[in-house]
Amino acid sequence: xxxxxRFRPALFIRWTGLLxxxxxxxxxxxxxxxxxxxxxxxxxxxxxxxxxxxxPQKDGERSAPPFxxxxxxxxxxxxxxxxxxxITAPLRIRQAVLLLANKQSNLxxxxxxxxxxxxxxxxxxxxxxxxAEHLIWWFSQSANDTWTANDQSKAVSALKALTQAQDSxxxxxxxxxxxxxxxxxxxxxxxxxxxxxxxxxKRLEDALNVYTRIFSAHDFELLKExxxxxxxxxxxxxxxxxxxxxxxxLTHAQKQNESDSLGAHPQxxxxxxxVNRTR
Amino acid sequence: MIAxxxxxxxxxxxxxxxxxxxxxxALLAAKESVQARLVLVQxxxxxxxxxxxxxxxxxxxxxxxxxxxxxxPLEGDRAELTAELKKAAPDNAMIGECYRRVFPExxxxxxxxxxxxxxxxxxxxxxxxDLSNEDNxxxxxxxxxGQDDRGVHYATRIGLxxxxxxxxxxxxxxxxxxxxxRVKDVVQSVLERFAKPDLENFTEWSPLLRHAxxxxxxxxxxxxxxxxxxxxxxxxxxxxxxxAKDDPAxxxxxxxxxxxxxxxxxxxxxxxxxxxxDTLAEDQADAFKLIASDLLKTAAPxxxxxxxxxxxxxxxxxxxxxxxxxxxxxxxxxxLQDQPELLRDVLTSMTTQLSQIPQxxxxxxxxxxxxxxxxxxxxxxxPKLLGTQVGGKPWMRVLLxxxxxxxxxxxxxxxxxxxxxxxxxxxxxxxxxxYPELIVxxxxxxxxxxxxxxxxxxxSDLPSLDARKIATAAASGTLQAIAANPGLLDTRYAKLIxxxxxxxxxxxxxxxxxGLDATAIASTAIQTLLNNPALFDQANSNLxxxxxxxxxxxxxxxPQKLLTGNTLVETIRAVLIALARFGKAxxxxxxxxxxxxxxxxxxxxxxxxASAELGRxxxxxxxxxxxxxxxxxxxxxxxxxxxxxTPAFRELLASxxxxxxxxxx
Numbered sequence: 025x026x027x028x029x030r031f032r033p034a035l036f037i038r039w040t041g042l043l044x045x046x047x048x049x050x051x052x053x054x055x056x057x058x059x060x061x062x063x064x065x066x067x068x069x070x071x072x073x074x075x076x077x078x079x080p081q082k083d084g085e086r087s088a089p090p091f092x093x094x095x096x097x098x099x100x101x102x103x104x105x106x107x108x109x110x111i112t113a114p115l116r117i118r119q120a121v122l123l124l125a126n127k128q129s130n131l132x133x134x135x136x137x138x139x140x141x142x143x144x145x146x147x148x149x150x151x152x153x154x155x156a157e158h159l160i161w162w163f164s165q166s167a168n169d170t171w172t173a174n175d176q177s178k179a180v181s182a183l184k185a186l187t188q189a190q191d192s193x194x195x196x197x198x199x200x201x202x203x204x205x206x207x208x209x210x211x212x213x214x215x216x217x218x219x220x221x222x223x224x225x226k227r228l229e230d231a232l233n234v235y236t237r238i239f240s241a242h243d244f245e246l247l248k249e250x251x252x253x254x255x256x257x258x259x260x261x262x263x264x265x266x267x268x269x270x271x272x273x274l275t276h277a278q279k280q281n282e283s284d285s286l287g288a289h290p291q292x293x294x295x296x297x298x299v300n301r302t303r
Numbered sequence: 304m305i306a307x308x309x310x311x312x313x314x315x316x317x318x319x320x321x322x323x324x325x326x327x328x329a330l331l332a333a334k335e336s337v338q339a340r341l342v343l344v345q346x347x348x349x350x351x352x353x354x355x356x357x358x359x360x361x362x363x364x365x366x367x368x369x370x371x372x373x374x375x376p377l378e379g380d381r382a383e384l385t386a387e388l389k390k391a392a393p394d395n396a397m398i399g400e401c402y403r404r405v406f407p408e409x410x411x412x413x414x415x416x417x418x419x420x421x422x423x424x425x426x427x428x429x430x431x432x433d434l435s436n437e438d439n440x441x442x443x444x445x446x447x448x449g450q451d452d453r454g455v456h457y458a459t460r461i462g463l464x465x466x467x468x469x470x471x472x473x474x475x476x477x478x479x480x481x482x483x484x485r486v487k488d489v490v491q492s493v494l495e496r497f498a499k500p501d502l503e504n505f506t507e508w509s510p511l512l513r514h515a516x517x518x519x520x521x522x523x524x525x526x527x528x529x530x531x532x533x534x535x536x537x538x539x540x541x542x543x544x545x546x547a548k549d550d551p552a553x554x555x556x557x558x559x560x561x562x563x564x565x566x567x568x569x570x571x572x573x574x575x576x577x578x579x580x581d582t583l584a585e586d587q588a589d590a591f592k593l594i595a596s597d598l599l600k601t602a603a604p605x606x607x608x609x610x611x612x613x614x615x616x617x618x619x620x621x622x623x624x625x626x627x628x629x630x631x632x633x634x635x636x637x638x639l640q641d642q643p644e645l646l647r648d649v650l651t652s653m654t655t656q657l658s659q660i661p662q663x664x665x666x667x668x669x670x671x672x673x674x675x676x677x678x679x680x681x682x683x684x685x686p687k688l689l690g691t692q693v694g695g696k697p698w699m700r701v702l703l704x705x706x707x708x709x710x711x712x713x714x715x716x717x718x719x720x721x722x723x724x725x726x727x728x729x730x731x732x733x734x735x736x737x738y739p740e741l742i743v744x745x746x747x748x749x750x751x752x753x754x755x756x757x758x759x760x761x762x763s764d765l766p767s768l769d770a771r772k773i774a775t776a777a778a779s780g781t782l783q784a785i786a787a788n789p790g791l792l793d794t795r796y797a798k799l800i801x802x803x804x805x806x807x808x809x810x811x812x813x814x815x816x817x818g819l820d821a822t823a824i825a826s827t828a829i830q831t832l833l834n835n836p837a838l839f840d841q842a843n844s845n846l847x848x849x850x851x852x853x854x855x856x857x858x859x860x861x862p863q864k865l866l867t868g869n870t871l872v873e874t875i876r877a878v879l880i881a882l883a884r885f886g887k888a889x890x891x892x893x894x895x896x897x898x899x900x901x902x903x904x905x906x907x908x909x910x911x912x913a914s915a916e917l918g919r920x921x922x923x924x925x926x927x928x929x930x931x932x933x934x935x936x937x938x939x940x941x942x943x944x945x946x947x948x949t950p951a952f953r954e955l956l957a958s959x960x961x962x963x964x965x966x967x968x
Contacts, residue, residue: 057332064339064340068341076440114336114448121343146451149337169351170354170398170402173396199446202446205345259432284355
C-alpha cells in the first residue's frame with residue numbers, strides 16, 4: 025500500500041499509543057470521586073426514605089439502602105481516608121444529618137463533634153455544624169408531647185441561634201430557608217408548650233414574624249393565593265419550595281391560632297390574613 | 304527502536320500522568336463531597352393537644368370527677384394538680400404528666416410530618432411532577448452547598464494542579480525546553496521550589512501568590528552561580544541576600560520575599576549597582592558584600608519586631624545600600640581602607656534608629672537616600688560623629704528625627720501634598736549630602752527642622768503649589784547660604800528668611816503677589832541678604848520685610864502700575880542691595896513700621912522721578928536700577944528728601960540713567 029510522504033504509520037501508532045496510555049492513566053484514577061458520588065446519592069435516598077417511607081420504585085430498580093447501610097459505608101470511607109479532611113468533613117456532616125433524621129441523636133452528636141468547623145467551607149455545612157446542638161435537641165424532642173423546663177430553655181437558645189443563622193445566610197438562600205423553617209416549627213411547637221394564653225400568642229407571633237424575613241414581596245403576593253400557581257415554574261426551584269413549605273407552616277399556625285383561640289396577629293399582613301383565615 | 308532519551312521522556316510523562324490522575328481524583332472527590340446536594344428533612348412534630356387545651360380538659364376532668372369514688376389515675380396527685388391549675392400559668396411539665404395519666408388515648412395522635420405536607424402541596428400544585436422518580440424527589444428535598452468561603456475555587460485549583468504537575472515535569476526535564484545551561488539551572492531551581500507543595504491545596508490567592516513569588520526569588524538565588532561572574536556587583540548582592548536569607552534570625556525564605564515586596568531591589572539595581580559597577584573597583588565588591596550583609600542582618604530582627612518597620616525596610620533597604628554605594632564612590636577606598644567598619648556602622652546605625660522613630664515611614668526613597676549619603680559623608684569627615692550624643696540622643700537619631708519631625712508636623716503635612724513635601728525635604732537632604740559640613744557639628748543635626756520646618760510652617764496657609772514653590776526656594780536657598788557662610792548659623796538669618804517667607808505667603812494669600820513673583824522674590828532676598836548679613840541680623844526690625852512692604856505699597860499706589868512681575872522683583876532686589884551696602888545709618892535702629900514709612904517715601908519719590916524719564920532716557924528694565932541707585936544715595940546720606948530742582952540730584956539722576964542705558968546696551 026502506498027502511503028503519503030507526510031504520513032508515517034510507525035510514528036502515528038507510537039504517538040496514538042502514548043496518547044491512549046495517557047488518557048487511560050489519567051482517568052483510571054477517578055475512583056475516589058466516584059465513590060464519594062455514590063455515598064452522596066445513597067445517603068440522600070436513605071434520608072428521604074427515612075422520612076417518607078420507602079421510595080416509590082419503578083420496575084427493576086432496587087430500593088434505597090437503609091440508613092444503617094449508608095451510614096456504615098460513609099464511616100468506612102472516612103476511616104479509609106485519614107488526613108483528607110476536605111473530603112471527609114462534609115461527609116461527616118452528611119452522616120450526622122442522616123443519623124439525626126433517623127433519631128440516632130447520640131451518634132449524630134458524635135459525628136458532628138468529630139468535624140472541625142475550620143474543615144468546612146460552605147455556608148450549608150458550616151451552618152449545620154454551628155447549630156448542631158440545636159438540631160440534635162429539636163430532632164430528638166420535636167414529637168414529644170410535653171416539654172420539661174430544660175426543653176423550654178433549649179428552645180429559647182435554639183430560637184435565638186436560628187434567628188442569627190437565618191439573618192446571616194442571605195448569600196445561601198437554600199440553607200437559610202431550611203433553618204428558617206425549622207425555627208418556625210420550633211416557635212409554633214413552643215407556643216403549644218405553655219399554659220399561658222398570652223405567652224402562647226407571643227410565641228406564635230414571634231415564630232411567624234421572624235419567619236417572614238426570608239420572603240420577598242413576590243412570595244407574599246403568591247402566598248395570598250390559595251394554591252401555588254402551577255404554570256411556568258420549576259417544581260424544584262428554591263422559591264417554589266420556600267412557598268410550598270411555608271404554606272404547611274402557615275396552615276399549621278392557623279389551626280393552632282384557631283383551636284387555642286390565641287388571637288395572634290403576625291406583623292406581616294399576608295401572614296396575618298392567612299393565620300386568621302376562617303376555615 | 305526507541306532512543307534512550309525518548310524512553311526516559313515517556314516514563315517521565317507517564318509518571319506525571321499517574322500523579323496527575325491521582326491528585327485530580329482527590330481534588331474532584333473533594334469537590335464532590337463539598338458541593339454535592341444534601342437532602343435535609345424536618346422532623347415529625349407533636350400535633351396533640353396544646354398545653355392550654357390540656358389545662359382546660361384537666362380542669363373539666365377534676366370538676367366532673369370531684370367526689371366520685373373509684374380508681375383515680377391521678378391517685379395522690381389530685382390535690383396538687385387542683386392547686387396547680389388555680390395558678391395563672393400552671394407548670395407545663397406537671398400538666399403534661401397528669402394529662403398523660405388521665406387521657407393517654409388523646410396523645411396517640413400521629414405526629415405532623417412537615418415533609419409529607421410539603422410533598423402533598425407539591426403534588427397538588429404541580430400534579431405533572433413525577434414524584435415516583437427518585438431524582439425528582441431528591442431534587443425536591445436537597446439543598447445546595449451555598450457560598451464557599453475560600454478565595455480559590457475548584458476550577459482554578461484544577462488548573463493549579465495541572466500547572467503543578469507540569470512544573471514538576473518541567474523541573475525534571477528542563478533540558479528539553481531550555482538549551483542555555485545557565486538558564487536551565489535557574490528554570491529548574493525555580494520550578495522545583497514552585498512545585499514543592501501541592502498547589503491545588505491552596506484555597507486562598509494570597510498565600511498562593513506569595514508562594515509563587517517566594518519560589519521564584521529563592522529559586523533564582525539557589526541558582527545564582529548560573530548568572531556568571533561578569534557582573535561582580537550583582538553577584539555580590541545576590542551572595543549577600545543569600546547569606547542573609549540563610550541566617551536563622553532572618554526568617555529564611557520569608558526574609559527574601561519581605562525584602563522584595565517593595566521597591567528596594569529595582570531601585571538598587573537601576574540606580575546603584577550599575578553605576579557602582581562602572582565606577583568602583585571590583586575588589587570593593589567584597590567590602591560592599593560585608594557591609595550589605597551586616598545591614599540586612601541588623602535589619603532582620605528589627606523588622607520582625609514591627610510590621611510597620613518591616614514594610615518600611617522592605618521599601619527602603621535598597622535606598623540605604625544605594626547611599627552606601629554612593630558614599631563608597633564619593634569617598635573611595637579611603638573610607639574602606641582606613642576605617643572599613645565606618646560605612647557599615649553608619650548604615651546599621653541608620654537602620655536601628657529608623658526602626659525606633661515613629662512615622663519614619665514618612666521619609667521617601669529619595670529623601671532617605673540623600674540622608675544616608677549626607678550621614679556617610681559627615682561621618683567620613685568626622686568619624687567620632689557616629690558615637691556623639693546630642694541632648695542625650697545619638698547624633699544619627701537627632702538627624703533623622705529632624706527630618707521625620709519636619710514632615711510629620713500636622714500643620715505642615717496637611718498643608719502640602721505628599722509629593723510636594725517630599726520634594727522640599729529631599730531637596731534639603733540633598734543640600735546636606737552636598738555640604739556635609741552643615742551637619743558635621745553635632746549641634747546642627749536638627750538644622751533641617753529649624754530651617755526647613757520654620758519655613759514650611761510660615762507658608763503652610765497657602766495653597767499647596769504656591770507654598771511648595773516659595774518653601775523650596777527659601778529652604779534650599781537658606782541651607783545653601785548657610786553651607787556657604789557657616790557664620791550665618793550664629794545669626795538670625797534663618798529666622799529672617801522664615802519670617803520673610805511668611806510675609807510673602809500672606810501677600811500671595813491676599814492676592815497682592817502671584818506665587819511666581821513671591822518665589823522669585825524669596826530667592827532674591829536670600830541671596831541679597833548675604834550681601835550684608837550683619838546689617839539684617841542686627842537691625843531692630845526685619846529690614847527685608849520692611850523693603851518688601853514698602854515696595855509693594857508704592858507699587859499699589861502707582862497709577863501706572865509699573866512695578867509688576869519682573870520689574871517688581873528686580874526693584875525689591877535693587878532696594879535690598881542698596882540697603883545692604885548703605886543702610887546702616889538710616890534704618891538699622893528703626894522699628895519696622897517707621898522703616899517701612901521711610902522706605903516708602905523714598906521709593907515713591909524715586910519711582911516718580913525715574914518713571915518721568917521712561918521713553919526718554921530710560922526703559923522699563925532699567926527702572927529698578929535707577930530706583931535702587933536713588934535709594935542707595937538716600938541711605939548714604941546724599942540727600943534727605945528728593946528735590947528734583949537741585950543740581951546735585953539732577954546730576955545723580957543723569958548718572959543713574961546713563962548707567963541704566965549703558966547696561967541695557
